[in-house]
Amino acid sequence: MTVSPAAPTTRLRNGDALEDIVRPQDGLISRRIFTDPEVFELELERIFGKGWFFIGHDSEIPEPGDLVTRPCGIDPVVLIRDDDEVVHAFLNSCRHRGMRIARTDRDNATFLKCPYHGWSYKNNGELLNAACENHYGEGELVKEELGLIPVAQLGSYHGLWFGTWDEHAPPLEEWLGDMRWYMDIIFGRTGGIEIMGPPQIWEVDTAWKFATDNFTDNFHVFSSHHSLVELGMLPNNPDFAAYGHMIVAGNGHILHFVQGEPGNDHYRSLGLSHDLREKFSEFLTPEQKGIADDHGYSAGTMWPNFHWLQLISAGDMESEEEAFLNLRMETPISPTRTRMWSWLAVDKDATPEYRKKVYETYVRTFGPSGIFDQDDMENWEDCTRANMGPAARRHTLHHKMGLNRATATDWPGPGVAYPDSYGEMTQRSWYAQWLQTMAANGNGRRS
Numbered sequence: 001m002t003v004s005p006a007a008p009t010t011r012l013r014n015g016d017a018l019e020d021i022v023r024p025q026d027g028l029i030s031r032r033i034f035t036d037p038e039v040f041e042l043e044l045e046r047i048f049g050k051g052w053f054f055i056g057h058d059s060e061i062p063e064p065g066d067l068v069t070r071p072c073g074i075d076p077v078v079l080i081r082d083d084d085e086v087v088h089a090f091l092n093s094c095r096h097r098g099m100r101i102a103r104t105d106r107d108n109a110t111f112l113k114c115p116y117h118g119w120s121y122k123n124n125g126e127l128l129n130a131a132c133e134n135h136y137g138e139g140e141l142v143k144e145e146l147g148l149i150p151v152a153q154l155g156s157y158h159g160l161w162f163g164t165w166d167e168h169a170p171p172l173e174e175w176l177g178d179m180r181w182y183m184d185i186i187f188g189r190t191g192g193i194e195i196m197g198p199p200q201i202w203e204v205d206t207a208w209k210f211a212t213d214n215f216t217d218n219f220h221v222f223s224s225h226h227s228l229v230e231l232g233m234l235p236n237n238p239d240f241a242a243y244g245h246m247i248v249a250g251n252g253h254i255l256h257f258v259q260g261e262p263g264n265d266h267y268r269s270l271g272l273s274h275d276l277r278e279k280f281s282e283f284l285t286p287e288q289k290g291i292a293d294d295h296g297y298s299a300g301t302m303w304p305n306f307h308w309l310q311l312i313s314a315g316d317m318e319s320e321e322e323a324f325l326n327l328r329m330e331t332p333i334s335p336t337r338t339r340m341w342s343w344l345a346v347d348k349d350a351t352p353e354y355r356k357k358v359y360e361t362y363v364r365t366f367g368p369s370g371i372f373d374q375d376d377m378e379n380w381e382d383c384t385r386a387n388m389g390p391a392a393r394r395h396t397l398h399h400k401m402g403l404n405r406a407t408a409t410d411w412p413g414p415g416v417a418y419p420d421s422y423g424e425m426t427q428r429s430w431y432a433q434w435l436q437t438m439a440a441n442g443n444g445r446r447s
């Protein structure tokens, strides 16, 4: 995660070099990078124009013609299964004047007809009819060249579809690298997951990186969500989420696994029901099963802005604790405003009763109405406001926890693991990838 001294310098207009103000190797991150429009413009081009981005899950488009409209980076796409069951992701924009061609969150369509002048496309992207074709002269309308614009590469892993606008980006599986081993545990543990219902989508007045930074942060929980401790919904122990490991999986992918304190087997088997736990041995290697058996919750970030949260929580004071799997994404709208996406995922083999309990727990705890998200959003908005001014922006934020921590020698999984799941090793790795990507022309590769 150390930036090479030979790395090219990326200078901002006032002469500051990104490498000088963002120093993950020292645990010091400039406040400026969160709200500065100049930094944001660079992020759009170098991160959101070129990285790999989550678009949707197979289970959201099960039938031919099914589509969902989502961002890929920040550009709008249609994720669609064509009549031959091939999945595509097209820029959601007509080839004529650029009008949006799919205008609802989800639909089923054999043809996509642009409302502006009526060009219509097959669900495999081919332009079928333009408008008023008899008014085009010879060579003025070459339909074969005017199909919908596909993402440069589209790939899936455990049914999760990712796209990139960069034809030179490494293939998805190479990009995910060691993170795949951990994704197997989260998404493949019982033979597959599916999304329950549509995602919740809402906007927050935050810089997108504050939401991202929070994702593998365990030690904010006791303080930020202290009202839940007082209600008896979280353990009254500041270290309750510290028992576990943090893992740096490469390419900016980061995660943690948390277990109960020694002698407490509360956080185990990812909190899943017994019928689901029994499937671990069928779908996971012994090492992966060992991790799933020994841990109760986990959060992970697939660089830069897609996350899982496998959590055990009660939905309110009267309810039993349940485990749920929440998928999350942040899409920046401006330097200080962010669109949040939140999906509930459930194991395909889960019973209807189990799904109902999981759903009730999830909606009470996460998403725009969730008690956890309410606390978190207030933090992110206040961090954004307090870091915007010219005085604040001259200073750094502190990310030094675990800077000198030795790596774990007994962790059975790939990547670099650290004992103790309170630490900022993961965030530093994320910012190192940010710096490398911003100093390059995308995908962390220098040009």
Ligand code: FES
Binding pocket: 094, 095, 096, 097, 098, 099, 114, 115, 116, 117, 118, 119, 131
């Ligand atoms: S913009 Fe789509 S048909 Fe004109």
Ligand SMILES: [Fe+2]
Binding pocket: 220, 221, 224, 225, 372, 376
């Ligand atoms: Fe939180």
